[in-house]
Amino acid sequence: AQSVTQLDSQVPVFEEAPVELRCNYSSSVSVYLFWYVQYPNQGLQLLLKYLSGSTLVKGINGFEAEFNKSQTSFHLRKPSVHISDTAEYFCAVKEAAGNKLTFGGGTRVLVKP
Amino acid sequence: GAGVSQSPSNKVTEKGKDVELRCDPISGHTALYWYRQRLGQGLEFLIYFQGNSAPDKSGLPSDRFSAERTGESVSTLTIQRTQQEDSAVYLCASSLSMPPYEQYFGPGTRLTVT
Numbered sequence: 276a277q278s279v280t281q282l283d284s285q286v287p288v289f290e291e292a293p294v295e296l297r298c299n300y301s302s303s304v305s306v307y308l309f310w311y312v313q314y315p316n317q318g319l320q321l322l323l324k325y326l327s328g329s330t331l332v333k334g335i336n337g338f339e340a341e342f343n344k345s346q347t348s349f350h351l352r353k354p355s356v357h358i359s360d361t362a363e364y365f366c367a368v369k370e371a372a373g374n375k376l377t378f379g380g381g382t383r384v385l386v387k388p
Numbered sequence: 389g390a391g392v393s394q395s396p397s398n399k400v401t402e403k404g405k406d407v408e409l410r411c412d413p414i415s416g417h418t419a420l421y422w423y424r425q426r427l428g429q430g431l432e433f434l435i436y437f438q439g440n441s442a443p444d445k446s447g448l449p450s451d452r453f454s455a456e457r458t459g460e461s462v463s464t465l466t467i468q469r470t471q472q473e474d475s476a477v478y479l480c481a482s483s484l485s486m487p488p489y490e491q492y493f494g495p496g497t498r499l500t501v502t
Binding site for chain 2: 307
């Protein structure tokens with residue numbers, strides 16, 4: 276069975292500063308990787324995904340993530356955050372031959388002016 | 389086009405009552421999923437539908453939980469004899485059954501059991 280660990284439950288960051296959200300997973304089979312964002316009182320929105328190919332994946336709103344197979348990580352980064360990036364971010368994995376997503380516990384990002 | 393919709397958006401019920409939560413997936417999406425999000429936690433998988441069959445029910449927490457789907461359309465999640473620990477946001481998602489496998493989520497139903 277796969278599992279996902281998001282190492283930071285909360286990340287405070289100043290506006291225009293960079294941010295990195297860490298995600299590690301464990302799985303014995305090939306996986307696909309996803310980052311979702313949940314703005315206050317809203318549903319989940321896909322930020323980016325890794326299925327195959329280049330390990331550096333670019334998503335919406337200036338976010339990017341790098342898949343590292345040897346370290347089983349898929350960390351999310353943004354070089355300069357905005358107040359509007361305040362939200363909760365979820366890392367998720369899906370077995371390549373499976374269906375359901377397994378989510379990490381989430382990282383709450385609070386962008387301060 | 390229309391996204392995934394869920395109803396009701398909020399539901400308050402008394403302990404012991406039954407509740408039904410509804411999900412309308414994106415048209416053409418053959419796969420449908422239910423997840424539960426407890427306060428301050430990540431999402432837990434409940435059940436997966438492919439068409440109107442449910443090949444994976446492994447996440448349903450007890451036999452008080454059941455779900456059905458009509459063809460490749462609406463799904464209903466039913467919780468019988470609700471307990472306070474059932475309080476959570478119940479999220480529905482749908483996807484195509486081919487790459488890129490992106491799951492599109494609805495806004496959720498917030499269930500409060502008093």
